Amino acid sequence: MALTTGHKTIDVDGKILHIPEGINYSCAGCGRCCNGVAVPMTQDDYERVSAIDWSKELPQFDWSRQFRMLSAKENDSSTYTHAIRPTDDGHCPFLINKLCHIHATRGEHVKPLICGLFPYSFNNTPSGVYLTVSFRSNAVLSNVGTPLTEQIDTLKEKFAVYNTLYTARSVIWDAVKLTVDKPITWEQYLDYEKGILEALIREDLSLKEKIFTASDSLFKDLNKPAMPDTIAPPKGLDKKFLAGLFALYFPNDPKYLNKDVVFNGISFALDLVLKAPKFKVVNRSYTFEELNNFPWPEANSKDASGSSSKEIAEAKEIDDLLTRFLYSRVFGKWYFGGGFAQLSVIAGFHHLALLMPLMRMHAAGLAIARGASKVEMIDVMVTVRQLEEKVQEAVLDGYSAALWELILFAPGRLRRLLSASI
Numbered sequence: 001m002a003l004t005t006g007h008k009t010i011d012v013d014g015k016i017l018h019i020p021e022g023i024n025y026s027c028a029g030c031g032r033c034c035n036g037v038a039v040p041m042t043q044d045d046y047e048r049v050s051a052i053d054w055s056k057e058l059p060q061f062d063w064s065r066q067f068r069m070l071s072a073k074e075n076d077s078s079t080y081t082h083a084i085r086p087t088d089d090g091h092c093p094f095l096i097n098k099l100c101h102i103h104a105t106r107g108e109h110v111k112p113l114i115c116g117l118f119p120y121s122f123n124n125t126p127s128g129v130y131l132t133v134s135f136r137s138n139a140v141l142s143n144v145g146t147p148l149t150e151q152i153d154t155l156k157e158k159f160a161v162y163n164t165l166y167t168a169r170s171v172i173w174d175a176v177k178l179t180v181d182k183p184i185t186w187e188q189y190l191d192y193e194k195g196i197l198e199a200l201i202r203e204d205l206s207l208k209e210k211i212f213t214a215s216d217s218l219f220k221d222l223n224k225p226a227m228p229d230t231i232a233p234p235k236g237l238d239k240k241f242l243a244g245l246f247a248l249y250f251p252n253d254p255k256y257l258n259k260d261v262v263f264n265g266i267s268f269a270l271d272l273v274l275k276a277p278k279f280k281v282v283n284r285s286y287t288f289e290e291l292n293n294f295p296w297p298e299a300n301s302k303d304a305s306g307s308s309s310k311e312i313a314e315a316k317e318i319d320d321l322l323t324r325f326l327y328s329r330v331f332g333k334w335y336f337g338g339g340f341a342q343l344s345v346i347a348g349f350h351h352l353a354l355l356m357p358l359m360r361m362h363a364a365g366l367a368i369a370r371g372a373s374k375v376e377m378i379d380v381m382v383t384v385r386q387l388e389e390k391v392q393e394a395v396l397d398g399y400s401a402a403l404w405e406l407i408l409f410a411p412g413r414l415r416r417l418l419s420a421s422i
Contacts, residue, residue, distance in 0.1 A: 003327050005197045008149045009128070012159050016128030019148050019155065020331050023133060023324065025119065026145025030138035031098035033118040035091045036389050040070070040080040042165070045112040049084075049102065052110075058101065061093045079165055084112070113161055120158045122166075123332050123339060126173050126186040131155065132332035135325055135388040141381045143324060176337050177344040178218065180405050184345075192218055192345060193330060200327050207319050208422050211326075211353045215411055218346050225412065234416045236277075239288045241407050242357060242417060243277035244268050249355075249390040250362050250383075252280040266399055281365025291361035292421050295374035318380050322356060325384055334392075341396040347408040354414065355391070357421030359383045 003022035010017050041049065046067060055063045066085050075081055087093050094101040102111045119134035131148065133140045148155070178184045178192065195217030199210050216224075234242075278285045297315035329352055333339040336348025343351065363379040372379075396404065407413070 003201045003324065005194060005201060007331070010152060010155075012129075012156055015159075017122075017155065017159060018128050018130045018331075020131065020328070021147070021149055023140075023148050023328065024143050024145045025133050025137065025139050025148065025151075028137070028139040028144070029098060031091070031095055032136050032138055032385065033115070033134075034095040034100065036086075036136070036386075038068075038086055039084040039092055039112055040078075040114055041067075041082040041084065041112045042079050043081045045114075046082040048110060049112065050082075052106070057105070058093065058096075061087070066093055113165055117158055117161045117165065120155070120162075121332065121334075122159060122162045123334060124166075125333055125338075127190065129159070130332045132328045132334070135328070135384050138381075141321060141384060143320070172338045172342070175342070179222070179344050179346055179409060182222070182344075189345065193333075195220070196330050196349065197327065200323055200330065207322055207356065208418050210323070211356070211418060212415065215346075215349065215353065215414060218349060219411065225410070227412065227415065231415050231419045234288065234420050235413075237407075238413050238417050239277035240271065240275070241413075242288070242354065243275075243279055244271060245354065246279050246358055246361065248394070249358060249387055250281065252283060264397060264400065268400065269403065279361055279365070281362055282369035284365070284369070286361075286365060288361070288420075291364040292357070294364040294368060296360065296364070297375065314377055317377055321377075321380060321384060322359070325388075326352060326356075340391075341394060341401060341404075343401065343408075344405060347405045350408040350411075350414050351404065354408075354417060355387060357417050359387060360421050362386075 003020075007021055008019040010019070050067050053063075054061075054066075067082055068085055069082055070080055074083075084092055084094070092100075096104075100111060100115070103115075108116065119137040119140055121132045121134055123130045123132070133148070135141055139145050173186065176184055176186060176189050178188075184192070196214040199205070199214035199217060202210055202213070205213060277288055279288065279291055280286070281291075297311050297318060329335045330349075335352040336343050336345045340348055340351075359380065360375075363375045363383045366379040366382060367375045370379075
């Protein structure tokens with residue numbers, strides 16, 4: 001089933017659960033859910049798991065420090081009290097040969113509750129709870145498995161776990177704004193969202209054209225700045241802003257890979273003035289042009305050797321992956337307001353759209369690092385997975401939010417960067 005603007009709704013204990021069509025998932029045993037994060041634990045989780053002497057079974061780890069208490073900031077508005085420290089290479093210490101040692105030796109009921117929830121994600125809004133799945137999972141990246149709309153019993157179980165874990169969480173949706181100075185009702189927002197989703201599912205448009213059409217739909221009730229007939233190359237500020245986002249979401253230093261993304265507005269403003277835009281991937285710095293000029297699979301490419309059909313198929317798979325990533329964050333409301341840094345709808349969508357050139361450049365850097373002649377699907381999958389991990393952790397200070405609103409509102413900037421990138 002392809003992506004659609006429609007979706008399935010079910011009633012779960014008096015709450016409306018919205019389930020997207022065209023999104024599939026079944027566990028592939030990839031172990032990605034156990035990588036890249038410190039696994040959070042409730043007090044019950046901690047007491048249950050830490051009570052077991054793991055040192056005899058897994059002597060390679062120092063169990064005197066493998067569990068830690070969360071700070072007041074970390075456990076604010078949640079039921080989590082502790083976390084399992086990741087190993088030096090970033091995975092959960094209980095992940096052995098891509099299998100959970102707790103699950104294998106003690107049973108699923110002993111694992112932390114959050115482990116049973118992944119990759120399902122629920123967002124509680126004024127019109128119900130919206131379901132999405134995390135692109136950290138290989139199965140989600142490839143869109144393989146059972147359609148979410150056919151997993152009703154499983155979803156009811158996962159939703160019960162979600163309600164147990166997040167009963168104290170209160171996502172604020174009472175101040176939704178189209179722009180910083182234009183508040184809108186939730187019903188008005190849903191109308192704008194419909195325009196975005198309708199654009200994203202259009203099969204007659206390229207990914208870039210889908211994004212432009214979606215952006216245009218958000219300006220239908222505003223005096224949109226006039227767009228020139230010819231799109232100019234990116235300006236210095238455009239590249240510098242993108243470089244700032246790139247450094248946050250794709251940190252080159254391994255010690256920052258498992259850290260929250262904290263965007264400091266004052267520091268970023270200074271970088272806009274003092275630093276040239278550079279994009280660092282695998283310990284090598286590139287210019288904007290170097291990464292965007294690196295070959296990328298094109299759906300209309302031709303190859304005299306007869307291999308063009310393979311490249312065309314790969315290009316379509318990549319476009320499908322990126323479209324599903326955009327669609328999922330829009331459907332799940334994870335790009336604006338209470339879903340992302342309290343940004344306005346337009347700034348939030350433009351930020352989401354700019355993740356596309358970020359991903360193209362990072363994937364190009366990975367391809368170059370492994371000596372490839374062009375970007376391939378594996379580069380894009382690794383990039384999307386890392387971006388998913390970092391974006392969901394992003395935190396903006398007050399000055400940053402104001403700066404982002406100012407920079408991201410401009411549809412001309414979006415067009416310049418996307419036209420030069422995707």
